[in-house]
Amino acid sequence: MDSQNASYQAGQAKATTEEKASNMSEKASCAAQSAKESMQEAGSQMQEKAKDTMDSVKEATGMNK
Template sequence: MDSQNASYQAGQAKAQTEEKASNMMDKACCAGQAAKETVKEGGSQMQDKATSAMDSVKEATGMNK
């Protein structure tokens, strides 16, 4: 009986470890996706600011006419 109990306990431990690993991978994936979106938003904001600055320069130099 001890052998069966030990085998059962080992199976339980393995299942718990696999579940924890899966959860950690999901969290890492979500963190990576959030970072990607943050960088993308930052890039869009920088592009908008550069366009605005360029328009301001054109307006100030009279090139916008």
């Protein structure tokens, strides 16, 4: 009976560990996705600012005519 109980407890511990690992992996994946989206947004903002700057330079130098 003791070996069955030990085997059962080992199985329970394994299942708990696997569930925790899965949850941690999911959280890491979500964090990575969020970081990716933040970087894409920052890149888009930088592109827009660069375009606005070029438009201002063109306007100031008369190159947009």
